[in-house]
Amino acid sequence: xxxxxxxxxxxxxxxxxxxxxxxxxxxxxxxxxxxxxxxxxxxxxxxxxxxxxxxxxxxxxxxxxxxxxxxxxxxxxxxxxxxxxxxxxxxxxxxxxxxxxxxxxxxxxxxxxxxxxxxxxxxxxxxxxxxxxxxxxxxxxxxxxxxxxxxxxxxxxxxxxxxxxxxxxxxxxxxxxxxxxxxxxxxxx
Numbered sequence: 001x002x003x004x005x006x007x008x009x010x011x012x013x014x015x016x017x018x019x020x021x022x023x024x025x026x027x028x029x030x031x032x033x034x035x036x037x038x039x040x041x042x043x044x045x046x047x048x049x050x051x052x053x054x055x056x057x058x059x060x061x062x063x064x065x066x067x068x069x070x071x072x073x074x075x076x077x078x079x080x081x082x083x084x085x086x087x088x089x090x091x092x093x094x095x096x097x098x099x100x101x102x103x104x105x106x107x108x109x110x111x112x113x114x115x116x117x118x119x120x121x122x123x124x125x126x127x128x129x130x131x132x133x134x135x136x137x138x139x140x141x142x143x144x145x146x147x148x149x150x151x152x153x154x155x156x157x158x159x160x161x162x163x164x165x166x167x168x169x170x171x172x173x174x175x176x177x178x179x180x181x182x183x184x185x186x187x188x189x
Contacts, residue, residue, distance in 0.1 A: 007180040010170060011136040012038055014184050015096055018134045019043060023095035026128070027051040028082035028121055029113065033062030035098045040071035049075040050089060052082050082113075082121035086128060094128040101149060102140030102180075115152035122156065126165070126187065135185040142178030150181065157183065164188050 012035075019025060021044040027036040030053040039049045053059050059079045066072040078088070082099070099122070101113045125135060141150040157167045166186040172179035 006172075007138045007140075007182045008034070010182040010184075011035070011098065011138055014134065014136050015039065015098065016042060019096050022046040024048045024050070024089060024093055025096045025098070026085060026089065026094055026125065027098045028085055028125065029053060029098075029100045030058050030062040030077060031100055032058065033065035033077075035100065036062050036075055036077070037065055037069055037071055039096070039098065040066065040069075040074040043074065045074065047074060051075055051077045052080050052085065053077075054079070054081050081117055083117040083124070085121055086124040089128050091127050092130045094125075094130060095133050097125045097129065097133075097135045099125075099136065100138045100140065101153065102146050112146060113149060115149040118149055118153060119156050122153070126160075126185070129187045131187065131189045133187045135183075135187075137181075137183035137185070139181040139183065141180075146178075153183075154181075157185075160185075 019042040023043045024047065025039040025043055027039060027049065030036050030051040036049055036051040043049060051062055056079060059077050062077050066075050101118055129135065139150050139153060141147050160167055164187065168184045170182040
């Protein structure tokens with residue numbers, strides 16, 4: 001195990017354990033495209049991945065990575081807010097949904113996800129998940145952004161009905177500064 005095991009590894013292990021070939025998956029915050037590409041490899045040629053980002057640079061970066069890895073025929077990438085996720089898939093049809101809250105890696109920190117649209121996207125995403133579907137949330141915060149969103153998301157997750165969802169929050173307690181928080185959500189029947 002690497003000495004700096006992180007949020008990306010936790011999310012990818014979680015996804016790999018639950019996503020199968022032929023599944024439909026959504027990357028609600030495409031960023032640089034790494035999660036989108038990872039999901040494409042998991043669902044294979046018979047599956048489908050839908051990805052979103054509000055920044056043109058992120059959409060272009062994701063498309064370029066998918067093309068480079070020859071995965072562009074599996075994914076569709078949209079310049080749109082993750083709060084529109086329900087416009088692109090049917091309820092109870094999606095196996096896994098991924099979020100990375102915060103800012104675009106290497107991008108402008110003043111452009112970041114916001115609590116209102118993020119919680120709206122989570123709510124809509126939970127309806128899209130099929131029975132036994134999963135959702136991975138990586139919450140990045142710190143500097144001058146993200147703490148309000150982090151707090152709002154964590155409070156919202158506490159309200160999810162126990163009979164329908166299992167929510168696990170993992171924190172890196174021995175890391176300095178503002179280490180990301182990893183959340184895994186399991187949907188029941």
